[in-house]
Amino acid sequence: MSGAGFIQALPADGPTKDRAAAMALYGRFVGSWDLTVTRFGDDGSTRTVAGEWHFGWVLEGRAIQDVWIVPARGARRERTPPDQLYCGTTLRVWDPRRDAWHIQYTDPASQTCSTMTGRAEGADIVQLGTNEAGQDIRWSFRNITDESFLWRGEVSDDGGRTWRVLTEFTAKRRA
Numbered sequence: 001m002s003g004a005g006f007i008q009a010l011p012a013d014g015p016t017k018d019r020a021a022a023m024a025l026y027g028r029f030v031g032s033w034d035l036t037v038t039r040f041g042d043d044g045s046t047r048t049v050a051g052e053w054h055f056g057w058v059l060e061g062r063a064i065q066d067v068w069i070v071p072a073r074g075a076r077r078e079r080t081p082p083d084q085l086y087c088g089t090t091l092r093v094w095d096p097r098r099d100a101w102h103i104q105y106t107d108p109a110s111q112t113c114s115t116m117t118g119r120a121e122g123a124d125i126v127q128l129g130t131n132e133a134g135q136d137i138r139w140s141f142r143n144i145t146d147e148s149f150l151w152r153g154e155v156s157d158d159g160g161r162t163w164r165v166l167t168e169f170t171a172k173r174r175a
Helices: 004-009 017-025
Strands: 031-040 046-058 063-070 086-095 100-107 112-121 123-129 137-143 148-156 164-173
Touching: 017 063, 017 086, 017 100, 017 112, 031 063, 100 123, 112 137
Parallel strands: none
Antiparallel strands: 031 046, 031 164, 046 063, 063 086, 086 100, 100 112, 112 123, 123 137, 137 148, 148 164
């Protein structure tokens, strides 16, 4: 059985007209990006790998969905340990009543799910939520240009007073 109907129904050509201005916050990321992904270990170690991130308009232009894959499909090896394979998706929906974004993320490979709220903070975008362990999480887009940005995933053990960086994605737009 084919999922052609689903694949044809999901994408949209752009944002719906009644919320186009608000949708531009994440809409500027629509397209494909190459990533340099750095993971920071508790012991101070770092591990860097190539990744990819794809953003698109979905659900009649009322949402933006992305898919990120680490390592990138072209860099995956037959012997890559399963705990180092990530393939997740995020659905971002703007809520005009709250002037904020509902963010739902899931990665079936790592069995990770997160719900966050996203907003602009100056020139940056910050998403706040709680992970499955009850820790505060902060995911942010920083240094945003048309061709690049820095995404940072952080966790806090003290109610958001201090943050520890877990992962950084340096993103470059594909030509």
